[in-house]
Amino acid sequence: xxxxxxxxxxxxxxxxxxxxxxxxxxxxxxxxxxxxxxxxxxxxxxxxxxxxxxxxxxxxxxxxxxxxxxxxxxxxxxxxxxxxxxxxxxxxxxxxxxxxxxxxxxxxxxxxxxxxxxxxxxxxxxxxxxxxxxxxxxxxxxxxxxxxxxxxxxxxxxxxxxxxxxxxxxxxxxxxxxxxxxxxxxxxxxxxxxxxxxxxxxxxxxxxxxxxxxxxxxxxxxxxxxxxxxxxxxxxxxxxxxxxxxxxxxxxxxxxxxxxxxxxxxxxxxxxxxxxxxxxxxxxxxxxxxxxxxxxxxxxxxxxxxxxxxxxxxxxxxxxxxxxxxxxxxxxxxxxxxxxxxxxxxxxxxxxxxxxxxxxxxxxxxxxxxxxxxxxxxxxxxxx
Amino acid sequence: xxxxxxxxxxxxxxxxxxxxxxxxxxxxxxxxxxxxxxxxxxxxxxxxxxxxxxxxxxxxxxxxxxxxxxxxxxxxxxxxxxxxxxxxxxxxxxxxxxxxxxxxxxxxxxxxxxxxxxxxxxxxxxxxxxxxxxxxxxxxxxxxxxxxxxxxxxxxxxxxxxxxxxxxxxxxxxxxxxxxxxxxxxxxxxxxxxxxxxxxxxxxxxxxxxxxxx
Numbered sequence: 001x002x003x004x005x006x007x008x009x010x011x012x013x014x015x016x017x018x019x020x021x022x023x024x025x026x027x028x029x030x031x032x033x034x035x036x037x038x039x040x041x042x043x044x045x046x047x048x049x050x051x052x053x054x055x056x057x058x059x060x061x062x063x064x065x066x067x068x069x070x071x072x073x074x075x076x077x078x079x080x081x082x083x084x085x086x087x088x089x090x091x092x093x094x095x096x097x098x099x100x101x102x103x104x105x106x107x108x109x110x111x112x113x114x115x116x117x118x119x120x121x122x123x124x125x126x127x128x129x130x131x132x133x134x135x136x137x138x139x140x141x142x143x144x145x146x147x148x149x150x151x152x153x154x155x156x157x158x159x160x161x162x163x164x165x166x167x168x169x170x171x172x173x174x175x176x177x178x179x180x181x182x183x184x185x186x187x188x189x190x191x192x193x194x195x196x197x198x199x200x201x202x203x204x205x206x207x208x209x210x211x212x213x214x215x216x217x218x219x220x221x222x223x224x225x226x227x228x229x230x231x232x233x234x235x236x237x238x239x240x241x242x243x244x245x246x247x248x249x250x251x252x253x254x255x256x257x258x259x260x261x262x263x264x265x266x267x268x269x270x271x272x273x274x275x276x277x278x279x280x281x282x283x284x285x286x287x288x289x290x291x292x293x294x295x296x297x298x299x300x301x302x303x304x305x306x307x308x309x310x311x312x313x314x315x316x317x318x319x320x321x322x323x324x325x326x327x328x329x330x331x332x333x334x335x336x337x338x339x340x341x342x343x344x345x346x347x348x349x350x351x352x353x354x355x356x357x358x359x360x361x362x363x364x365x366x367x368x369x370x371x372x373x374x375x376x377x378x379x380x381x382x383x384x
Numbered sequence: 385x386x387x388x389x390x391x392x393x394x395x396x397x398x399x400x401x402x403x404x405x406x407x408x409x410x411x412x413x414x415x416x417x418x419x420x421x422x423x424x425x426x427x428x429x430x431x432x433x434x435x436x437x438x439x440x441x442x443x444x445x446x447x448x449x450x451x452x453x454x455x456x457x458x459x460x461x462x463x464x465x466x467x468x469x470x471x472x473x474x475x476x477x478x479x480x481x482x483x484x485x486x487x488x489x490x491x492x493x494x495x496x497x498x499x500x501x502x503x504x505x506x507x508x509x510x511x512x513x514x515x516x517x518x519x520x521x522x523x524x525x526x527x528x529x530x531x532x533x534x535x536x537x538x539x540x541x542x543x544x545x546x547x548x549x550x551x552x553x554x555x556x557x558x559x560x561x562x563x564x565x566x567x568x569x570x571x572x573x574x575x576x577x578x579x580x581x582x583x584x585x586x587x588x589x590x591x592x593x594x595x596x597x598x
């Protein structure tokens with residue numbers, strides 16, 4: 001190896017360990033319908049975002065705050081700091097990869113060719129401060145979101161959504177961190193994994209999950225007066241069950257119960273008659289749940305965790321120590337949700353001969369959840 | 385007393401790779417990664433003088449104990465201002481002879497060491513000197529890696545790494561410091577084409593072994 005090559009290699013290693021600059025929060029506002037004048041907007045999102053190294057590890061796209069206007073001048077602070085806090089990747093061969101906490105991966109610089117075709121309004125690439133640019137880590141797009149409703153006269157209202165996304169350069173993987181803010185107040189968070197496979201093999205030892213774990217700080221107009229509940233249905237007794245969560249705790253997603261996590265602000269009532277507390281429900285979109293039993297993997301025992309909101313509690317690996325039964329009443333709360341995308345190697349990951357991982361790509365696989373308003377509006381939104 | 389490998393070398397390396405980001409304004413609740421030698425020094429001195437840290441590390445100056453991470457961590461309730469109650473500096477060291485991570489927390493203001501824990505199978509980033517060593521071992525021990533370097537242009541192959549944690553105590557690699565190095569030939573500059581041939585090798589820094597994974 002030449003001295004020049006050694007020098008370049010040393011530089012490459014040094015760059016890997018260089019701490020990127022923290023950027024201040026950028027703000028984006030989007031009214032809906034996005035293809036109409038702002039003055040005629042029915043609803044609107046106002047979002048502060050930034051890119052941060054999470055707990056000294058890899059970068060993550062942070063939704064610092066999100067406000068939703070149900071009508072002009074009627075804005076609700078919905079979310080505080082919300083982010084992917086870990087991507088846990090357990091392989092069948094025994095390897096465990098922690099893509100956020102164990103590395104210093106950075107976001108890819110995107111270009112306009114990474115944007116989808118103009119649908120409602122033109123998309124844009126932003127730098128870390130939110131300024132439009134030709135090469136930067138954040139993409140902002142507005143797209144059609146299929147049918148929002150159809151009434152009995154067969155009239156249709158199409159939905160629209162604002163998408164904010166980044167792509168994390170995680171060695172052989174690229175992780176798309178995507179947040180969709182919809183015109184009806186709902187939010188969808190997704191993580192997409194696409195890769196040149198780690199191993200040149202289709203052996204079952206290469207089978208793995210990508211388990212993103214989101215850390216979510218709900219506000220709903222009053223972050224220290226929220227009430228969280230585990231909600232599910234009992235199809236035997238034909239009733240909906242709701243269990244208030246008054247202390248730090250965790251619980252699994254049970255597909256037969258359609259388990260979800262509800263958060264309400266009892267002090268923030270909507271304008272319905274009679275009024276109801278405004279709320280959101282965290283609804284999983286799981287194809288399965290990954291439970292692991294190695295040392296330190298107790299955090300995979302549940303899909304939902306509710307803890308006191310603490311600035312220093314950042315790592316999902318430490319959830320069992322964070323969740324120590326502290327009361328949640330009159331305290332800010334933090335929600336944690338783990339999803340999972342299963343990857344079993346297939347011929348589509350490789351080239352036409354053998355299993356050379358550098359000769360193909362694993363097409364993106366998604367994991368995520370939805371935050372759906374509950375009694376946020378006083379009546380059907382986007383309805384005449 | 386300074387530890388010849390862990391702290392002193394860590395300081396030297398840190399000084400060569402530090403970034404300027406630590407001086408930037410941040411939000412009150414922000415976590416900051418400390419890479420600057422001057423910022424790290426007082427906390428490393430606090431650890432050096434801490435009997436708890438010395439006990440955890442075995443009071444062995446020759447122990448292999450790279451400093452893998454140092455962050456400034458606010459502690460306190462999430463709130464409108466996100467103003468922390470206190471700020472601690474958290475360090476992660478990897479202790480090779482036991483195969484454990486040592487996590488220490490130091491009060492940022494008083495410099496008091498408030499906790500020292502030994503953690504098994506805990507995700508712990510690679511220190512720069514560990515990655516350099518992994519690369520050196522891979523080039524020395526793997527003909528395939530050497531061949532890829534010879535095939536590559538002057539700027540060498542693109543190298544990325546992963547650090548798998550082994551959580552099964554019955555796995556022979558449990559407690560070892562494992563690095564998966566991925567090397568890919570780069571496309572021609574300016575060419576809109578995929579990266580070239582690549583390979584992945586596993587380097588066991590504890591046993592100083594290089595192997596083909598799977």
